[in-house]
Amino acid sequence: MSFLKEFKSFAVKGNVIDLAVGVIIGGAFSKIVDSVVGDLVMPLVSRAFGGLDFSNYYWALAGQNAGLSLAEAKKLGAVFAYGNFITVALNFTILAFIIFLMIRQMNRLSAAQAPAEVPAAAPVTPEDVLLLREIRDSLRNKS
Numbered sequence: 001m002s003f004l005k006e007f008k009s010f011a012v013k014g015n016v017i018d019l020a021v022g023v024i025i026g027g028a029f030s031k032i033v034d035s036v037v038g039d040l041v042m043p044l045v046s047r048a049f050g051g052l053d054f055s056n057y058y059w060a061l062a063g064q065n066a067g068l069s070l071a072e073a074k075k076l077g078a079v080f081a082y083g084n085f086i087t088v089a090l091n092f093t094i095l096a097f098i099i100f101l102m103i104r105q106m107n108r109l110s111a112a113q114a115p116a117e118v119p120a121a122a123p124v125t126p127e128d129v130l131l132l133r134e135i136r137d138s139l140r141n142k143s
Contacts, residue, residue, distance in 0.1 A: 033095045041094070042087060057083025 056070045062077020073079045
């Protein structure tokens with residue numbers, strides 16, 4: 001089989017297409033979660049901690065002044081942006097939790113739709129075993 005034919009048969013398999021769809025939906029879903037965290041959750045967390053904006057927390061590594069925003073400090077040199085990391089870690093946690101809930105629900109639905117297991121019928125006894133049982137029973141009756 002030529003390389004191109006082999007690649008074509010690989011590329012048109014259902015699981016490759018499913019993976020591509022999953023990546024595209026995951027990218028769009030990631031934007032939604034980013035918005036939820038950045039626009040809804042982090043302002044509430046910031047409010048709970050006295051109006052602090054975690055996204056602008058950093059340690060200046062190039063001698064920047066302390067009052068600069070993260071974007072301005074990055075223009076002047078290297079920064080250790082731990083506040084941005086907190087936001088991204090929260091993003092990941094929320095995304096992982098939502099995916100967990102989705103998979104959990106899908107497992108419940110698939111378990112509910114799965115047909116109940118039909119008990120297996122007893123295996124058919126071979127004819128020679130039946131004949132041997134008849135012989136045994138007839139010998140018992142003679143004694």
